[in-house]
Amino acid sequence: MASEIVRYKADNGQDIEVTEQDVRDLMAANGNAMENVTSQEVKMFLRLCQSQRLNPFTRDAYIVKYGNQPASVIAGKDAFVKRATRNKRYRGHEAGITVLRRFKKNDGVQTVIDRREGSMMLPGEELVGGWAKVYLEGYECPIFEEVALKEYTAPDKYGKNGWSRMPATMIRKVALCHALREAFPEDLGGLYGAEEMDQARSEEPQPPRQQEDLRKPLWAEVANLKAHALALGTSEEGIVSWMAANITNPDGSPKSTRYYTAEEIIKLRDFLALNIANHEQPADAEPEYEDAEYAEPALADNDIKF
Structure with a gap:
C-alpha cells in the first residue's frame, strides 16, 4: 500500500x-x-x-x-463551505448561536431565547445551541438547522477539541455542517465534521451487559464455523466483507465486532453455516444463495478475532 x-x-x-x-x-x-x-x-x-x-x-x-x-x-468545515459555494444553487448562508437571557421583571425573572448571528456571547448569558440557514435558488425558505449544545458536551468528552475553551464557536460549526449537508446531500452526504464525529463516537452502541454470557459461547461457535468454511475454500476477505455490509452501525459504517449483540453474532453464525452447506452440497445442486461482492472494509485494531 x-x-x-x-x-x-x-x-x-x-x-x-x-x-x-x-x-x-x-x-x-x-x-x-x-x-x-x-x-x-x-x-x-x-x-x-x-x-x-x-x-x-x-x-x-x-x-x-x-x-x-x-x-x-x-x-474540515472549510471543505463543507467550499463545496457548497461551488454548487450553482447556493445563495449564501447565515449561522450563529442560541442563548438564554434572563432579566428581572416585576417580582420575577423572565427568560428570553435569543438567536444571534456569529458566536459572541455576552456576560450573564447561557449558551444552549447553535443554528444555521442555507439559502438555495428555487427555495422560498432557507434550509434551517438548530442543534442543542447538551448533545455535544457529554461529561466524557467535555473539554476535548475546543469545547471547553470556545463552545459557542464549536456549536455554530456543528449547526452549519448540519444545514449544509441537508442542503447539498449529493455533495456532502457521508461527510462529518470533527465536532460531529466526537459526538457520534461517544454514542457508539455498547453490548448490553446481560448479553455478555450469551456472546461468549456464540463467538466460540462462530470461530469453529469460520475455520470449517475457510478449510472448504471460503476466503477471509469474503467473510469480512459480508460482515461489513450486513452488520452495521446506524450511520451505515461497519460495526466493530466487539460491539456485536448476541443477535448479530447469530446472524453471522447462520451466514457461515449456510456458506458451509453450499460448499458441501453436490456440485450439480442449485446453491441457496450467490456470493456477492462488497467493498473492502476497514478493520479496527480492537475487533474481536475469531
Whole structure:
C-alpha cells in the first residue's frame, strides 16, 4: 500500500497524487498520532478522498484515532463551505448561536431565547445551541438547522477539541455542517465534521451487559464455523466483507465486532453455516444463495478475532 499512488482531481480541478506515506507524514505534521492507524484505515481514507474529490494536503479531510478505537475520517468545515459555494444553487448562508437571557421583571425573572448571528456571547448569558440557514435558488425558505449544545458536551468528552475553551464557536460549526449537508446531500452526504464525529463516537452502541454470557459461547461457535468454511475454500476477505455490509452501525459504517449483540453474532453464525452447506452440497445442486461482492472494509485494531 505504501507504494500505491492514488491519483484524482480535487474539487478545484487540481491534480492530486497521494500515497499512504504522504498521509502519515501529513497527519503527523499536523499533530495527529498515526502510530495505531492501520494501512487498511489509511487506504479507506484515500478512497474516500478520491471519491469525494477532497484534498488531504489542504486538510479538506484528515484522520483522527483515539487509542485503539477505529479511526475516524473527518472533513474540515472549510471543505463543507467550499463545496457548497461551488454548487450553482447556493445563495449564501447565515449561522450563529442560541442563548438564554434572563432579566428581572416585576417580582420575577423572565427568560428570553435569543438567536444571534456569529458566536459572541455576552456576560450573564447561557449558551444552549447553535443554528444555521442555507439559502438555495428555487427555495422560498432557507434550509434551517438548530442543534442543542447538551448533545455535544457529554461529561466524557467535555473539554476535548475546543469545547471547553470556545463552545459557542464549536456549536455554530456543528449547526452549519448540519444545514449544509441537508442542503447539498449529493455533495456532502457521508461527510462529518470533527465536532460531529466526537459526538457520534461517544454514542457508539455498547453490548448490553446481560448479553455478555450469551456472546461468549456464540463467538466460540462462530470461530469453529469460520475455520470449517475457510478449510472448504471460503476466503477471509469474503467473510469480512459480508460482515461489513450486513452488520452495521446506524450511520451505515461497519460495526466493530466487539460491539456485536448476541443477535448479530447469530446472524453471522447462520451466514457461515449456510456458506458451509453450499460448499458441501453436490456440485450439480442449485446453491441457496450467490456470493456477492462488497467493498473492502476497514478493520479496527480492537475487533474481536475469531
